[in-house]
Amino acid sequence: MKYSIIIPVFNEEENIQKLFERLFQVVSRLSSDFELIFINDGSKDNTLQLVKDLAATEPKVKYINLSRNFGHQIAVSAGLDACLGQRVVIIDADLQDPPELVLEMDQKMNEGYHVVFARRRKRKGESLAKLLTARLFYRLLARIASVEIPLDTGDFRIMDKKVVDVLRAMPEQNKFLRGQISWIGFKQTYVEYDRSERQGGKTGYTYGKMFRFALDGITSFSDAPLRLASWMGFVVSGVAFIALIYALWGKYVMHNSEPGWASIIVSVLFLGGIQLISLGFIGEYLSRISSNVKQRPLYIVDETNTETKNQSLNH
Numbered sequence: 001m002k003y004s005i006i007i008p009v010f011n012e013e014e015n016i017q018k019l020f021e022r023l024f025q026v027v028s029r030l031s032s033d034f035e036l037i038f039i040n041d042g043s044k045d046n047t048l049q050l051v052k053d054l055a056a057t058e059p060k061v062k063y064i065n066l067s068r069n070f071g072h073q074i075a076v077s078a079g080l081d082a083c084l085g086q087r088v089v090i091i092d093a094d095l096q097d098p099p100e101l102v103l104e105m106d107q108k109m110n111e112g113y114h115v116v117f118a119r120r121r122k123r124k125g126e127s128l129a130k131l132l133t134a135r136l137f138y139r140l141l142a143r144i145a146s147v148e149i150p151l152d153t154g155d156f157r158i159m160d161k162k163v164v165d166v167l168r169a170m171p172e173q174n175k176f177l178r179g180q181i182s183w184i185g186f187k188q189t190y191v192e193y194d195r196s197e198r199q200g201g202k203t204g205y206t207y208g209k210m211f212r213f214a215l216d217g218i219t220s221f222s223d224a225p226l227r228l229a230s231w232m233g234f235v236v237s238g239v240a241f242i243a244l245i246y247a248l249w250g251k252y253v254m255h256n257s258e259p260g261w262a263s264i265i266v267s268v269l270f271l272g273g274i275q276l277i278s279l280g281f282i283g284e285y286l287s288r289i290s291s292n293v294k295q296r297p298l299y300i301v302d303e304t305n306t307e308t309k310n311q312s313l314n315h
């Protein structure tokens with residue numbers, strides 16, 4: 001198998017047919033040896049039936065039906081577990097990621113790269129709030145992350161099997177694939193494109209999902225928030241100490257002290273500081289424990305025509 005295309009789908013009934021036609025055409029130009037893997041992530045509309053209909057007429061179409069909505073990153077992970085290709089493409093179903101760009105990305109791969117991702121030059125048809133929060137998030141993450149995560153890129157990319165194998169073996173439960181792929185290394189580059197608007201239907205990424213996703217990215221690749229708590233603790237304790245000196249000075253040198261003020265302020269600040277330091281430390285341990293104890297499978301497969309057995313992975 002030369003190429004695997006991974007397409008997570010969540011309520012995409014309006015886009016499936018069009019996407020299939022464009023994608024099939026594009027990938028056929030690369031090779032005749034490919035598979036299109038649709039992962040149905042708990043769609044409430046007719047998506048699953050449409051995908052199954054495609055699979056019935058076109059043997060290159062594979063599908064994995066998850067038992068419920070597990071979220072975009074997990075759906076992609078299910079595709080990564082099942083794919084057989086030497087090169088693997090991840091693409092959205094709503095045609096915001098233009099299939100034609102895969103040709104350009106594949107060309108770059110031929111120059112010896114292991115990952116070629118698509119960087120958004122412009123984004124069309126998205127709300128101002130989304131544009132702003134996305135911009136802010138990518139920049140914040142770039143500042144605090146322990147690995148260099150490229151700005152303004154989604155998961156639209158092509159990867160060598162070598163990278164996919166490492167990705168599959170990575171045990172984290174809270175997936176942040178674009179960060180993990182940066183962390184893996186090898187030779188990576190990008191092509192630029194203008195992101196068009198959604199072809200049909202509505203976004204499946206609610207603000208709640210985006211927020212959780214952003215937190216996954218930050219906690220997977222940065223300890224900055226935990227350190228922040230400790231630092232705040234030290235700063236507050238420092239302020240408490242200064243307040244203590246000031247209070248003593250006021251009482252014994254200036255003789256103008258307000259009764260009770262000093263003891264209350266100093267103890268409140270000092271205790272607050274100690275509590276924040278402790279919280280920071282507890283957080284350090286907790287984050288390490290919680291990421292290791294959850295041995296649940298990442299997803300549950302309801303039915304599939306791929307060869308993967310039900311959760312071959314047990315991370």
Ligand code: UDP
Binds near residue numbers: 008010202203
């Ligand atoms: N998606 C998914 N599960 C979800 C949400 C989205 O599989 O819970 C899929 C969706 O069908 C699409 C891709 O992930 O193929 C990107 O989602 P969407 O276009 O809704 O996100 P946006 O482009 O608005 O960030």
Ligand code: MG
Binds near residue numbers: 092094096198203
């Ligand atoms: Mg989209």
